[in-house]
Amino acid sequence: MARRLLFAVPLALPVAFATAFAQTADPGKAVTAVRADYALTNVRIVTAPGKVIERGTVLTRDGRIAAVGATVQIPAGVTQMDLSGHTVYAGLIDAATSIGLPSPSRPLPAMTAAGAAPAAGRGGGGGGGRGVPLGRGSAPPPPVVLPEVEADAEAADMFAPTDDQLKAFRAGGVTTVGLVFDGGLFPGRVGSALTGTRGGSPLALRAASGQVVAFGTKRGGAYPGTGIGAVAFIRQAFLDAQYEARLDKAFKAGTPGARPSNDPFSRALVPAATSEMSSWFVASTERQIVRVAEIAKELGLKTPVVVGSQEGWRVIANLKSTGATAVVSLQWPSPDSITGRAFLAVGSGKSGTAPATTAADTAEVRANAAALTKAGVPVAFASYGGESGNTFRDRIRLTIAAGMSPDDALRAATVTPAAVLGISAAVGTIEVGKLANFVIVTGNDLFAATNPIKHVFIEGRIY
Amino acid sequence: MDSHMRILNVGMLGRAARACVVVAAISTPAVLVAQDLAIRNATLITITGGDIQNGTILVRNGKITAVGANVNIPAGVRTIDGTGKFVMPGIIDAHSHAALEGGINEGAESVTPEVQVQLKGDDPVVYRALAGGVTAALLLHGSANTIGGQSRVIKMRWGQSADSMYFKGAFRIVKFALGENVTRANSTAPADERRFPMTRMGVEFTVRYWFQKAKEYDQEWKEYRDAVKTNPNAIMPRRDLRLEALTDILHGDLKVHSHSYRGDEILMLIRVADENGFKVNTFQHVLEGYKVADEIARHGAMASTFADMWGYKVEAFDAIPYNMALMSQRGVVVSVNSDSDERIRRLYQEAGIGVRYGNMSVNEALKMVTLNPAKQLGVDKMVGSLENGKDGDIAVFSAHPFAPDAMVEYTVVDGKVLFDRSQANTLRKVAAEKGPGGTK
Numbered sequence: 001m002a003r004r005l006l007f008a009v010p011l012a013l014p015v016a017f018a019t020a021f022a023q024t025a026d027p028g029k030a031v032t033a034v035r036a037d038y039a040l041t042n043v044r045i046v047t048a049p050g051k052v053i054e055r056g057t058v059l060t061r062d063g064r065i066a067a068v069g070a071t072v073q074i075p076a077g078v079t080q081m082d083l084s085g086h087t088v089y090a091g092l093i094d095a096a097t098s099i100g101l102p103s104p105s106r107p108l109p110a111m112t113a114a115g116a117a118p119a120a121g122r123g124g125g126g127g128g129g130r131g132v133p134l135g136r137g138s139a140p141p142p143p144v145v146l147p148e149v150e151a152d153a154e155a156a157d158m159f160a161p162t163d164d165q166l167k168a169f170r171a172g173g174v175t176t177v178g179l180v181f182d183g184g185l186f187p188g189r190v191g192s193a194l195t196g197t198r199g200g201s202p203l204a205l206r207a208a209s210g211q212v213v214a215f216g217t218k219r220g221g222a223y224p225g226t227g228i229g230a231v232a233f234i235r236q237a238f239l240d241a242q243y244e245a246r247l248d249k250a251f252k253a254g255t256p257g258a259r260p261s262n263d264p265f266s267r268a269l270v271p272a273a274t275s276e277m278s279s280w281f282v283a284s285t286e287r288q289i290v291r292v293a294e295i296a297k298e299l300g301l302k303t304p305v306v307v308g309s310q311e312g313w314r315v316i317a318n319l320k321s322t323g324a325t326a327v328v329s330l331q332w333p334s335p336d337s338i339t340g341r342a343f344l345a346v347g348s349g350k351s352g353t354a355p356a357t358t359a360a361d362t363a364e365v366r367a368n369a370a371a372l373t374k375a376g377v378p379v380a381f382a383s384y385g386g387e388s389g390n391t392f393r394d395r396i397r398l399t400i401a402a403g404m405s406p407d408d409a410l411r412a413a414t415v416t417p418a419a420v421l422g423i424s425a426a427v428g429t430i431e432v433g434k435l436a437n438f439v440i441v442t443g444n445d446l447f448a449a450t451n452p453i454k455h456v457f458i459e460g461r462i463y
Numbered sequence: 464m465d466s467h468m469r470i471l472n473v474g475m476l477g478r479a480a481r482a483c484v485v486v487a488a489i490s491t492p493a494v495l496v497a498q499d500l501a502i503r504n505a506t507l508i509t510i511t512g513g514d515i516q517n518g519t520i521l522v523r524n525g526k527i528t529a530v531g532a533n534v535n536i537p538a539g540v541r542t543i544d545g546t547g548k549f550v551m552p553g554i555i556d557a558h559s560h561a562a563l564e565g566g567i568n569e570g571a572e573s574v575t576p577e578v579q580v581q582l583k584g585d586d587p588v589v590y591r592a593l594a595g596g597v598t599a600a601l602l603l604h605g606s607a608n609t610i611g612g613q614s615r616v617i618k619m620r621w622g623q624s625a626d627s628m629y630f631k632g633a634f635r636i637v638k639f640a641l642g643e644n645v646t647r648a649n650s651t652a653p654a655d656e657r658r659f660p661m662t663r664m665g666v667e668f669t670v671r672y673w674f675q676k677a678k679e680y681d682q683e684w685k686e687y688r689d690a691v692k693t694n695p696n697a698i699m700p701r702r703d704l705r706l707e708a709l710t711d712i713l714h715g716d717l718k719v720h721s722h723s724y725r726g727d728e729i730l731m732l733i734r735v736a737d738e739n740g741f742k743v744n745t746f747q748h749v750l751e752g753y754k755v756a757d758e759i760a761r762h763g764a765m766a767s768t769f770a771d772m773w774g775y776k777v778e779a780f781d782a783i784p785y786n787m788a789l790m791s792q793r794g795v796v797v798s799v800n801s802d803s804d805e806r807i808r809r810l811y812q813e814a815g816i817g818v819r820y821g822n823m824s825v826n827e828a829l830k831m832v833t834l835n836p837a838k839q840l841g842v843d844k845m846v847g848s849l850e851n852g853k854d855g856d857i858a859v860f861s862a863h864p865f866a867p868d869a870m871v872e873y874t875v876v877d878g879k880v881l882f883d884r885s886q887a888n889t890l891r892k893v894a895a896e897k898g899p900g901g902t903k
Contacts, residue, residue, distance in 0.1 A: 287582070341585070408900045
């Protein structure tokens with residue numbers, strides 16, 4: 001019966017849909033998504049890492065999961081899909097990407113042409129003011145906000161990917177992305193979005209999930225212009241926001257003398273500085289991660305998130321001591337470039353052999369996520385630093401090959417990113433009430449190279 | 464030299480070394496050994512206790528436990544036969560830009576003492592420094608700022624993480640700079656793109672202005688600390704990392720090392736420091752120090768200079784190679800530094816120049832790369848001479864360090880042999896193995 005229905009439905013629908021429905025083995029293919037209510041039947045269901053219904057039904061309604069179980073009553077008017085021989089997983093979540101986001105180093109509008117001092121405006125100060133004690137009688141600076149320090153910019157509002165970029169994510173099994181700016185100092189806030197093609201529902205899922213902090217610089221010779229300056233600038237910015245929060249509290253309590261500065265930059269950082277919001281530090285090398293741990297400890301920042309974490313396994317103690325979540329980039333560094341390599345290259349006491357990168361070197365770099373997980377550091381996978389989401393699933397497969405358990409890997413691609421992005425109520429597992437975001441593969445293993453992605457569902461739409 | 468113009472050049476040695484890598488596992492340094500060591504039957508140049516012929520030095524758990532002619536070496540301690548060799552304290556470089564990352568100059572503003580240099584632990588320069596007998600160094604940033612950032616004193620613990628290289632117990636040091644680099648006198652940028660101060664007058668004003676602000680800041684916090692005793696609602700002032708660092712200077716917790724060249728600017732900073740109640744710990748470069756040595760000594764400042772660098776910019780034209788000797792004679796504690804990833808390998812030769820120009824004694828000359836820089840970095844209780852209780856930081860030379868053909872054979876840090884020429888990937892060795900052109 002189900003099979004007849006499955007074939008019957010497309011006949012009544014436009015050609016585009018029929019094509020998509022018959023041949024969606026390539027989820028990256030251009031299709032027009034159509035939202036209907038579905039019953040995915042006779043399918044193996046991995047509702048969460050380690051939780052499997054060997055043969056059952058997932059029912060969707062209005063883009064959400066209406067029922068999951070071995071036996072589910074299928075209402076009339078629902079499109080049934082017999083998925084014998086397939087497995088359905090919660091759609092994967094890429095915890096951090098800057099694809100589709102504007103660069104924090106993008107050009108400024110007209111202001112720069114007018115010769116405005118880019119150091120001025122919000123976030124202009126580093127310490128006690130500029131190095132110039134007395135100006136040359138210049139006019140007050142125009143209210144330019146450098147994107148590098150536009151701390152209240154919302155990535156969720158600014159996410160504008162191309163259709164091709166979204167398709168690439170879906171081809172990698174990714175239905176939700178964490179949005180993290182690439183560069184700057186305080187370039188804005190983390191958000192999340194769906195990877196379904198626009199058309200009706202907005203992509204953005206949630207804003208203000210975290211405050212992005214990067215060890216970048218300001219443009220045009222403004223302070224800070226170096227990585228060393230960035231550390232001091234970031235510490236001072238957090239201190240100022242904490243001071244602003246104290247003043248605000250004292251002001252509201254009627255304490256004499258208390259008067260908040262109302263500086264927009266400091267105010268924007270108050271939630272992060274008081275740990276109401278997690279700070280997402282972009283840090284990959286050993287030294288960068290140690291620095292994040294030092295800053296978090298000094299400023300009392302709880303639950304920091306370390307985006308990149310490429311050398312995380314070298315500094316596990318630092319990550320653990322700060323309660324950090326590691327958003328691990330699956331863009332592995334070249335083994336030759338990682339910290340500690342030069343020790344061996346120069347001081348090994350051996351010579352005469354070609355500088356080959358061995359399989360063991362590659363494995364060690366790729367085993368980062370496995371080592372962090374084993375040590376108890378929460379891990380969320382990300383394509384951060386990559387140019388496309390389409391290798392997401394393949395890279396997870398290689399991470400598993402490097403020693404991570406498939407369940408841990410699935411957790412790092414679903415549950416943990418959902419938690420750290422603050423979107424667990426909507427995504428991350430197959431549970432009633434959550435969004436109908438699925439990735440469906442032929443066979444019983446999402447991460448087997450031989451198992452193609454059959455369909456991707458996003459908010460109940462099939463791709 | 465002009466550290467702001469410094470080019471980090473890993474260069475030939477780095478490439479040669481990379482070309483002969485053998486790696487078992489990335490995270491395991493190959494150089495860790497036990498911290499017990501004896502060197503026997505060598506000439507010991509103790510610096511503080513004269514030279515000892517046919518002497519033995521014993522290091523246990525990283526500390527020197529015996530130095531003398533008659534020392535029993537416990538069974539099982541690794542022993543180096545020092546016959547014909549010369550053993551001296553590990554060399555200390557009081558001015559280096561090696562192993563830094565994240566930028567050498569935060570030059571966007573002229574006053575940035577809140578900034579701190581960042582260490583890149585596995586810079587091959589560290590290993591090259593070991594090859595020249597260097598075991599500790601002061602890492603400063605460049606000289607673009609009137610009141611620059613905070614430096615770091617490190618030990619050359621090659622093979623360990625960046626964080627474990629910090630020299631515990633050393634001074635906290637901040638870099639000041641005067642003269643042409645700060646005013647950007649040699650900058651090709653048009654004047655309106657340059658930054659205040661652009662003149663020596665402006666430099667002096669900048670120092671005065673910021674210490675005045677620092678004193679006000681200090682007072683604000685003092686008033687708060689007094690007020691909060693009786694008024695729990697007293698509002699804690701804003702923490703300003705920049706002014707906080709300046710108050711640390713006023714309180715003596717952060718030591719000033721000031722880049723300087725000319726006698727007049729040295730006198731200027733001494734005057735401003737005296738007026739504002741802080742001390743200049745060490746004048747760096749200080750090429751005209753011989754003109755104002757008495758004033759430097761009277762202020763209590765020390766001096767770290769070049770042996771014979773001269774004439775590379777206008778303010779360096781009055782440099783003379785007698786500078787080290789003349790300042791020493793007037794009671795200034797003098798060190799000779801590298802300021803260079805190249806000279807850091809042969810600082811002992813630089814010290815020898817003091818013997819030729821100015822008739823310094825050999826021991827006084829060697830002090831300029833051992834005990835004297837140790838004093839300037841606040842580590843003279845731990846290193847700088849071969850004495851019981853000090854750290855096992857040692858350089859073993861094939862001949863007297865001032866002999867033209869002397870080479871470092873072993874460099875020891877905390878009792879660990881971190882450089883051993885017989886095992887090292889020297890260019891000579893690589894060339895021998897690779898054959899002509901290195902193509903084998």
